[in-house]
Amino acid sequence: MGGDPISLNQDADLHLYMDGEMEPARRAAFEAQLAANPALAAKLHDYLHQQEMLKLGLDMMSGVTLRETETLAGRLRWRLDMDRFTRRVAPLAAAMLLVMGGWSLTVWVQEGGSGPQLAGETDDVPAFADEAVEAHSKAVALSALHPSPPQADATPVPALAQTALAQAATVQTARVPMGADRGMTVALPAIDPELTLIRAAIVPWNHGTALQFLYREPDGELLTLFVASGDPAQDGTLHTVVQDSLRLVYWRAGLVAYTVTGNKADGDLLNVAKRMADSVRRS
Amino acid sequence: MTFSLRDQLSNQLRSLRRYALALARNRDDAEDLVQETLVRAISGSRTFRPNGDLRSWLFGILHNVHVNGVRREQVRARGASAIEAMSNGQVPPSQPGHVELMRTMEAFATLPEEQRRVLTLVAVEGMSYQEAARLLDIPLGTLMSRLARGREALRVEMGHRDRAQPSPLRAVR
Structure with missing residues (x-):
């Protein structure tokens, strides 16, 4: 003391x-x-x-629990379980929607066969290419969050879709329905043996619907191919642009515009795009 | 991480009730507090990330519910006297050390609320200083000083009570 x-x-x-x-x-x-x-x-x-x-x-x-509290705890448990379940199942459900609901690539073809100009197209980067950059960023972020096996996310669309993405992964063309009996055939590049297709999706954009394919290169780099309908032009020339720290290569073939987007430092991107463009041309 | 959600929630329910008791010092108010926490958790269940910390999330809700004032005023009105009734009613006399336990709880009830909060979170619930400080939204130094003051005040109070109240074991037959 x-x-x-x-x-x-x-x-x-x-x-x-x-x-x-x-x-x-x-x-x-x-x-x-x-x-x-x-x-x-x-x-x-x-x-x-x-x-x-x-x-x-x-x-x-605190040992004695009131029945009301237990009931509430049970409800909370159920809600958390449901939320967890929903989070897991949502990507699968989206894929199912695609398969069961079909799809439509909305193409801006006016009556008479001529397509409209793409609004918002600038001298530097066409609107579809601009959209492709954004879609690429989203797809890469999504892929980082959910490094899952190949799957497809979709917006609900009309019939015939179940074959479309399967076709996209294996053959070089896909029949794209437009409304009741209008449609167009979209030529898709054969899958480069060096690329692994990890995601195929139908994505909405300002001018309708487009197809997006996410690939992984052997070195782990991710790149996307964005296929959208455009104004009619047989411009097979490959254009290379750097935007938002991403490199993109785009070209047009008829009504369809293609954009390959990848990392700015990805030196192979142009070669990959060339092979894709050649593949489309041959198809 | 291997615990199921059911197990986790059962464990947390008990922890929540302990913390609510420490805050409210009254069993009914504590139960209300826990129930309101659960109601809010149900309605905001989407804010809980699947790999998030269930304990931090629930304690955060309970803390906010308590701090939002409406309940606080009700609780304050019923105050410290309630815990004596509570401990008298809830601690079985047959429990070894029953008298000491009651005295501890009574002394605990006299501590300022901020000390009770910190003591419960760290000493009873075993939270790290960081976790508790984040939950209470106070600096780490503040948490540490409240913890030290709370423990010391309780020790001193218990010392006084020990001296003031002879143990029933000494009672003459």
């Missing part, structure tokens, strides 16, 4: 020690202080005992 031999530092350390917040390297040194200082050890003992009493007391008093 004489002078308190516990220093302020020791007092602060006492709490860190008993709450497991003290660095492991300092624990041994503090334990030595505890062994050498009975007052400090007694205080630790008091605190630990007090902690036990508190736990015991609160635990006892």
Whole structure:
């Protein structure tokens, strides 16, 4: 009961020690202080005992649960389970929608066969290519979040879709329905042997619907092919543009515009795009 | 991580009730607090991330429910005297150390609310300082000083009570 031999530092350390917040390297040194200082050890003992009493007391008093509380807890459990289930199943459901509901690539072909100009097209980057950049960013982010096996996300669309993405993955053309009996054939590039198709999706954009394919290159780089309907032009020339830190290569073939988007530093992108363009031309 | 959601929620329900008791010092208010927390959690279940920390999420809701004032005023009115009734009613006399337990709980009820909060979260629920400080939205230093003051106040209070109240074990037959 004489002078308190516990220093302020020791007092602060006492709490860190008993709450497991003290660095492991300092624990041994503090334990030595505890062994050498009975007052400090007694205080630790008091605190630990007090902690036990508190736990015991609160635990006892909270032991009885009202039925209403249990019911609410059950409802919460159900909701969390459902949310978890929904999150898991949502991508699958989207794929199912695609398969069962079919799809339509809305093409801007005016009566008489001539397509409209794409609005918002600038001198530098056409609107479809601009859209392709955004779609690429989204697809890459999605892929990082859900590194899942190949799947398809879709917006609900008319029939014949079940074959379309399958066709896209295996053959070079896909019949794209438009309304009741209008339609167009979209030529798609054969899959480059060096690329792995990891996602195929129908994506909406400002001018209708487009197809998007996400591929992985052997070095792990992701690239996307964005296929959209455009104004009629037989411009097979490959245009390379860098936008938003991404490199994109686009070309047109008839009513269809193709854009390959990838990392700015991806030196292979132009070669991949060339092979795709050649493949489309041959089909 | 291997615990099912059912197990996790059952464990957290008990923890929530303990924390609610420490805040409300009254069993009915504590139960109300827990129920309101669960109601809010149900309506906001989508805000819980699948890999998130269920405990932090639920404690955060309970804390907000308590702090929003309406309930606080009701609880304050019923105050510290209630915990004595509560501990008298809830701690079985046959429990070993029953008297000491009751005294501890009574002393705990006299602590300021901010000290009770910190003591419950860290000493009873075993939260890290970081987690508790984040939950209470206070700096780490503040949390540490409240914890130290709370523990010391409780120790001193218990010492006084020990001296003031002779143990029933010494009672003459």
